[in-house]
Amino acid sequence: MSRLHVVSGKGGTGKTTVAAALALALATDGRRTLLVEVEGRQGIAQLFETGALPYEERKIASAPGGGEVHALAIDPEFALLDYLHMFYKMGSAGRALKKLGAIDFATTIAPGLRDVLLTGKACEAVRRKGKDGRFVYDFVVMDAPPTGRITRFLNVNHEVAGLARTGPIHNQAQAVMRVLKSPETAVHMVTLLEEMPVQETADGIGELRADGLPTGAVIVNMVRPAILDHAAVEAAAQGQRAAVAKALSQAGLGGARRGGLAERLVDPLLEQAREHAERVALERAQRAELTGLGLPLYELELLTDGVDLAGLYRLAADLRKQWPM
Incomplete structure (x- = not known):
């Protein structure tokens, strides 16, 4: 060394x-x-x-x-x-x-x-x-x-x-x-x-x-840290509104009916999730660039x-x- x-x-x-x-x-x-x-x-x-x-x-x-x-x-x-x-x-x-x-x-x-x-x-x-x-x-x-x-x-x-x-x-x-x-x-x-x-x-x-x-x-x-798993990032990137509303409902945030709590949370959460998905995609691309340099790669939180x-x-x-x- x-x-x-x-x-x-x-x-x-x-x-x-x-x-x-x-x-x-x-x-x-x-x-x-x-x-x-x-x-x-x-x-x-x-x-x-x-x-x-x-x-x-x-x-x-x-x-x-x-x-x-x-x-x-x-x-x-x-x-x-x-x-x-x-x-x-x-x-x-x-x-x-x-x-x-x-x-x-x-x-x-x-x-x-x-x-x-x-x-x-x-x-x-x-x-x-x-x-x-x-x-x-x-x-x-x-x-x-x-x-x-x-x-x-x-x-x-x-x-x-x-x-x-x-x-x-x-x-x-x-x-x-x-x-x-x-x-x-x-x-x-x-x-x-x-x-x-x-x-x-x-x-x-x-x-x-x-x-x-x-x-x-x-x-x-x-x-x-990664807040969402890969499937959630993909869903957010594609704006799958119904899937997000259903997930919120299953998490106990009220029914997915129109006007319910889960329904009202969908759009602002989707916007944040889309931003997160864009950042994750950018970080993946940059990590790939660094990997291509052929040197050991270490990460600090x-x-x-x-x-x-x-x-x-x-x-x-x-x-x-x-x-x-």
Whole structure:
């Protein structure tokens, strides 16, 4: 199984929620997971109902079976200071550059360098080992940029080509790419059963494959429960008024005679049922599109009361049931 799980998806699909649930699921049974945020939104802190995450790895949750979830919000400025200290021994000098604004200037004018730093920190966590020779983290989960930017974000080797063709920055980018393009990494896409997110998912997967980046699974989020069985959906779609009136009567809602309660309920219920049937048909078509991508497909239910910490554990349990971990 891959050790670096990159989670992307169109905005509004709940990719941060899915990344957090995946980190919890992977940490089950005594494993350690690092959940990494790279966009500076502090979405992970909100989900786990904790304070804003600093630029340090800290435990934020326990998983069933004694596992641990740690989190890190990567700040490109601090990551560059780490980089300067690691490769150039510029500890105090690097901090002086930060005070002068040079660090912020460098990460702003060179977005490729910024991506090298962000992905490089995550890859370093993947490779890091303790004194006992074992990996510090069993898995690293990255809450990555959305679908439209994910391929460029991960393909940092191309981004730094214009910045440095040799030297430490070039070598760092090459080392990052060796991890990102290896079986150690899997890029997962989060989507909804709607046309635009599904199309963006298909396009994103096509771009990842074209650039040789490893694709993982498609995770359908916020799946609404099926209210009607197949026969009822078909009857609603065809507007079978008499059948619906009879069913209501049998359910004890009064006789189907003209003007009775069951009779009065037929038309508004049929309208709602037709809308439901249209949605079900659309979702079937979108599910078929996703199945055709040839990747594992997992589904997470819609939490109607919103996603709180308990809901996050519930989603993690759902992933564990479906995903071979």
